[in-house]
Amino acid sequence: MKNRDLNIFFTKNTDTKDISFVTGNAAIIQSIKNIVLTRSGERPFNNYFGTGVLDLLFDQPSIASLAFLQNDIADRLNFLEPRIIVQGVKIVYPVLDEINTDARVNIRFILNNSQTNAQEQTVSIAVNQ
Numbered sequence: 001m002k003n004r005d006l007n008i009f010f011t012k013n014t015d016t017k018d019i020s021f022v023t024g025n026a027a028i029i030q031s032i033k034n035i036v037l038t039r040s041g042e043r044p045f046n047n048y049f050g051t052g053v054l055d056l057l058f059d060q061p062s063i064a065s066l067a068f069l070q071n072d073i074a075d076r077l078n079f080l081e082p083r084i085i086v087q088g089v090k091i092v093y094p095v096l097d098e099i100n101t102d103a104r105v106n107i108r109f110i111l112n113n114s115q116t117n118a119q120e121q122t123v124s125i126a127v128n129q
Contacts, residue, residue: 028083028111029123035080036073036105036125051076053091053105053127066091073105084109087120102128 038050051073056065070089077086087108105125110118 025121028081031081032077032084032107032109032123033125035077036107037127048076049080053103056091056103057127061091061093073107077107077109083112085112102126 035049036051036053039054040050040052041047043049052069053073056069061069070091073089074086077084077089087110089108090106092104092106103126105127107123107125108120109123110120
C-alpha cells in the first residue's frame with residue numbers, strides 16, 4: 001500500500017495491538033501538517049525539514065514576508081512530500097495590521113499519481129500557540 005504512514009497520535013490498533021496506521025489521503029494530509037507545523041531546523045540532521053510559519057506568530061508580517069513564506073512552504077512540500085504537487089499556498093491572518101496569535105495556511109495540491117484523475121484538493125492548517 002503506497003499511502004500508508006504511522007499515526008502520529010500513536011493510537012493502538014485493536015486487532016494487532018500495535019501502533020495503527022493512517023492510509024490514503026489521510027496519510028498525505030497528516031504528512032503535510034507535520035511538515036508545515038515543524039520549525040525549520042527542529043529535526044536533528046535535517047535542517048530543510050519544516051517551515052518558518054510558527055515564527056510569524058506574535059509578529060506583524062509584511063506582505064513580502066508572507067509571500068516569501070508561501071513560496072518556501074510550496075518548495076519544501078514539493079521536495080519533502082513526493083506524493084503531491086503543490087498548486088498554491090495562502091497564509092491567512094485574521095487582521096494583518098495587528099499582532100496575531102493565530103493564522104491559517106491553506107494548501108492546494110494534486111496527487112502525484114498517474115492512477116488518479118488530477119483533482120485538486122485543499123488542506124487548511126490552523127497555526128496557533
